[in-house]
Amino acid sequence: MSGITGARYVVETAAERLAREQRAQWQQFVQVRGELEALRAEAEAYRSVYGSRISRVAAGARARPQHSPRRIAAATADVALLVGRERERLRTEVLAASRQDVSGLLAAPAAGAARPAARPRRQWDERTVAEPDTRQRDDAATRAAPARADAAAQEQHRARATRAAELLSRLPAATPDEVRAPCAAAVAEIAAGAPPSRAHLLLRDLAERVTAQQRAEERVALARRDLLTIAAPLETVPGDAAARLRKRVARLVADRVDHVPDGLRAEADEVVAQADRARRRKAVADAVRVGLTDLGYRVGDGFDTALAGAGVAYAAMDGDTGYGVKVLLDRDDPVIRTQVVRAGSARAERAEDAAAEQKFCDDYEVIKRRVRRAGIPIDQFGQVDPGRQAVQVVADEMIPAQAHRAAGQQRRQGL
Template structure:
C-alpha cells in the first residue's frame, strides 16, 4: 500500500529513561531530606529541654553527578536513618520524662505520707488510692513525653494531683491533664501533617526541575507559598497540574527527539531536508522533505497532544507530472517509509504504522515548490548553521 499513512510513535532511549528515572529519584531524595530535617528539629528541642539527645548519623549524600540508581539508594538509606533516628529520639524523650517524673515522686513521697497521716488523724474521709493514682499519672506522663506541651503546666498539675487528698479533686486535675494531652495530640497531628505536606511539596518542586514557561513559573510560586504557609495538606489540583506540566515536558522532549531522528534518517535515505524541518515538525504544522533533486517529496506531521504521526507523498506544483510518475513516487515513498521506520528504531523511536490507505484512493497532494528544500539551498543552510556553531 502506498497511499497516506499514519500511526503511533513511542520514544524509549537509554538517555531518556535515565533522565526521567533520575528526576523521580531526586524528588524522592528531596522528600526524604525533608523528613530527616524534621527529625533533626525534634532532636534540637529534646537537646534544649534535657541537655542531651541521641546522635543522628546522616548517610552520605549522593554526588552531583550521581545517576538514578545512586539517588534511589541514597533516598532509601536516608529514609531508613530517619526512621531509626525518630525511634531513638522518641525513646529518649520518654526516658527523660520518666526520669523527671521519678525524681519528683521521690522528692514528694515523704511530704505526701506526712500529709496523709495528718489527714487520717483529723478525719475519717477515705484517702485516695495512691498506687492507682501513680498508675494513672504514669500513663499520661508517658504519652506527654511524645507530645509538644506546656511542660511547666503539666508538671504543676502532676504535683497538685500527688499532693491532693481528695479523690474528686484528683479526678478534676487528671481531667485537666487530659486536656493538655488532647491539645498535644492535635498539635502533633498537625505538625506531622505539615511535615508530610512539606515533603510532598518539595518533591513536586524538584520534579519541575528546570522546566520553563508561564504555567510552570506559576506552579513554583504556588508551591513556595504553600510551603511558607505550613499547610497540612497538598491541594489535589496542584498535584494534577504538576503531573500535567511534567507530562507535557516529556511529550515535548519526545517530539523533539522524533523530529531530530526523522531529520537525520531522511537525509540518510537521500532526501533533502531544509533547516526549518525540525521546527515545523515539532510545531503544529507539517514538515516537508524533497526526494533528491526530483519534484516529489514527503510530508510528515506529528499530531499535537498525541504520540501519533502521519506521512504521505507529495509533488511540487512547479511542473506537470503524469499518473505513472505519481504512482512511481508513491511506491518510492512507501519504500522510504519502511526504511524510515526501521532506521528510526536505532535511536529509540518506535514507529508503528496502523493507518494505511490504498494507492490511488487519494490524488497525490500538490504543494508549493518552495516547501520542498532544494539541495543547494539545504547545503548552504547547513554550512551557515555549522559556521554559527563554531
C-alpha cells in the same frame, strides 16, 4: 503504500527507559528526603523548647534527578537508614529532657502526701511495768502504718509525674505555644504534688490535648507525603511551568498545610505529561531525521527541533526535482504523519507527482525499519495510494533544496 501516511509510535529507546527508571527511583528518594527534612525541622523545634539537650539531625546523602538509578537508590537507602536512627534518638532525647525538667519537683515531697502523726513521748516512772510482747508488736505496727502510707503516696505521686512527663514528650514539636504552655503548666502542677483527684483530671486533659495535636500532626504528615509525591516528577521536568509548581508545593510544605489544594495534582500531572510528550517527540524527530538523511533526503538546520516543537518540518528529495516530504507530529497523541509536497515554482505533470509519491513510499518502509531499530516501533494506521490525490503545493522556502537554490540566485543577482 502511499505518499500520505498516518502511524502511531511507541518510544522505547534506551534514553526513554533510563528516564523512567530515574524518575521511579527519584520519587522514592524525594519521599525519604522529605521525611529527613521534616525530622530536622522537628529537632530544631524541640531545641527551642529543650535547648542543647536535643541534638541536631545530619543532612544525609544527596542525589540529583540526573544521577544513575543505582546511585539514586543508594542515596535513598542511606537517607532512610539515617531517618530511622535519628528519629529513635530524637524520641529518646526528648523523653529524657522532659523527665529531667520535672526531676527537681519529683525530688520534693508531694504537697498532699500523708505525714506520719507525731506520737507523744511516753513518760515513765518507777511504777511503770514492762508491756507484754503482743502490745509491743501492735505498737510497732501502728508506728509503721503511716510510713507505709507515706511511701505509697510518694510512689503514686512519682508515677503520675512520670506519666505526665511522658505525655509532654509526645507533644509534637510544632505544637503552638498556646497549647504547649498549659500542657507544661499541668505537668509542673502534677510534679509539684497536686492532690490525686486534681492530678487525675490534669492527666486526662493532658492526654486529650496531646492526642489532638498528634492527630493534627498526622494530617500534616499525610499532606506532606502527598505533596512530595506530586513534586517529585516535577523535579525531573525542565521549564517555567514546572518550576512555578515546585515553588508552590514547597510553600505548602513549609506552611504545614493539612490537605492538598484541589486541582494541584491534576495541574502537576499535566505539566509532567506535556514534558514527557515533548521528550518523546524529540526522540522521534531525531530518529526520522537520521532515517531521511541516510536515504539522501536533505533537511534544513533545526529540522528535528522544528518537528518536535512546532510539529511540522520539511525534507527535500534528492535531486533538484522540487519535491519534498512534510512530516507532522501530533502534540498530544503519539501520531506521525507524512505527505509528499511540491515547491510552488516547480512545474510537473500528474504522473511525475505519482512517481515522487511512489519513491517516498518505497523509502518510507526503509525509514520505518531504521526508526524501529532505534527503539521507536511505528504502527501504520492510514494511507492514500500514490496518484489518488493531488500533491500539495507549498512555498519554495519550505523545501530545503528550493530555499538553498533561491538564496543562491539572490546572491548571484546581487553580484
